[in-house]
Amino acid sequence: MTRNRWGGRDLLHRWEGNPILILEDMPFPCNTVFNGTPVKHDGEYLLLIRVEGQRGYSFFTLARSEDGYHFTVMKKPAMVPATNGPFAKYETRGIEDPRATFIDGTYYILYTAVSEHGYRIALAQTDDFEKFERIAMISEPGNKDGVLFPEKVGGYYVRLDRPLGLGVGSIWLSRSPDLINWGDSEMLLPPRAGYWDPFRVGASVPPIRTDKGWLEIYHGTKMTSAGPIYRAGAVMLDIEDPTIVLHRCMVPILSPREDYERIGDVGNVVFPCGAIVEPDGEIKVYYGAADTCMAVATANLSDLLECQTE
């Protein structure tokens, strides 16, 4: 399945059957389907996808697959914006961009809660992707793109996120003793002038533990007169102290090039929200394309690691 494509257009190479989910695959009417996060659960591929309904707000629906490529979408949404309880007033405009991390025997979903008060990061938990329990709102407004490390580091849970101060979109790192109260925040990765990611960057895939460090696949944007271009990049963080950036790939690992990435509600966007590393070393990166459909691209994990060192 996996081919080395060093001479190709991107380090990640697209599955030839892309896109894997489009509007016509949905069992109910909706506007778009994108930005899904994958897990491998009991040998099955589960993809928690963001669906934007016709009315204009987003919610999550589960898709299931035997092979990681051909998915069947469940008829009933998995998680919809809260309409009562303490979460309701922060989800009045929807829930977006889930990221799943398996830690301590359960799955945690970080997602973006949207309301008139702004964007903030919320935490939910599930054991089976059928029942989801909301745990807490874990950021103030003005923050999104939260991803959780799959294990504690230095005795603390660790997350990456993207606060937006003065319009500077950098990736930050915060720590928590209990997943609910967060602090010790530090700036981790800023946009880079003169590169493909000079405008804003944000965490995309929950960090993956490798022999060379924590691999973080992030998104970077470049602003143009026609709007932003969203690409995916890779950065390697120190295992013991992930505030140390060991290597940052000079070039994007995936750029919008195919029609389904160029054309859609928000064109010129590839936006990963998760990846699965197979036992043979292949990595499957699931990404939303043009805020309109879901696609998948693969590589050898070892190739991605080499990209780090130029």
Added chain:
Amino acid sequence: MSRNHGRDLIHRWEGNPAITIDDLGFACADISTAGAVKFQNEYLLLLTIQSLEGTYSIYPARSSDGRHFQIGNEPVLAPTSTDNKVQYEQMGLLDARVTPLEKEYYVTYDVWGHHGFRLGLARTKNFKTFKRQGYISEPDTKGGCLFPGKIKGRYARLERPWEGGSIWISYSDDLRHWGGSEIVMSPRGGYWDCTRIGTATPPVRLPIGWLIIYYGVKGTSAGPLFRLGAAILNLRNPSKLVGRTDEPILSPREIYERVGDLPNLVYSCGLIVEKGGEVKLYYGASNSCIAMGFTTVDALVKACMNGGDRP
């Protein structure tokens, strides 16, 4: 001179402005705000002073009568030059607010750097030495006010995240990791505080609730118009509003409030409640000098409870 029928609920001191840059023993760009506390029978202010280079630091001022102040020549809190911290505070430290808590005093302040504003925390027992406790928020938030006691067993703070322009509350068990953030008050369409609001003075505990002074902004074609209002928050659950003034308690009217680096601005970081219920409010005017005004706790409570529209 008493002004019982004056233009604002807060009566200005006739000696205003209380502190201008001409009162300093050194040259600076401006004095913008003052945190306030009564400590060992002395009135202490923590002034935000901008250097001529353009960076902000916190300086002490002392007074025996609360009106005439001696200003220190050295800052008690200044931006660090430590390499990896410079990005967070290259513009400086500003808007210090003092809260007595557990036999010490905590100072919250805004840390201004490349990424915007974030909150810093320091503590002191004597107002001579201050121990910085690190950053307690991500960007972009400012106006951190610590509550002077625990709420349901947890430390709490008010603040104003940039996004949404509302006042929020957050909680902590250790003053280091924070969570449970909830919205407290928002701007009101059609009012003097319609564009954004923010915390001004740290909460004062009253039987009826937590009394705060807040600032409200109305955007105009000439820039923002900053006024002060007051609110009372529920004692056990401060994200519940008990009362809020319909009208401002102080608006820029005097020449020193209208003219300066940021004209048409009154902005407070501290007040002192005297034993008889008199309130001394210290406020920055036009980001250029410090002024003071008087009222009473009863007058503030009455104004809050007369507010019609909530929240």
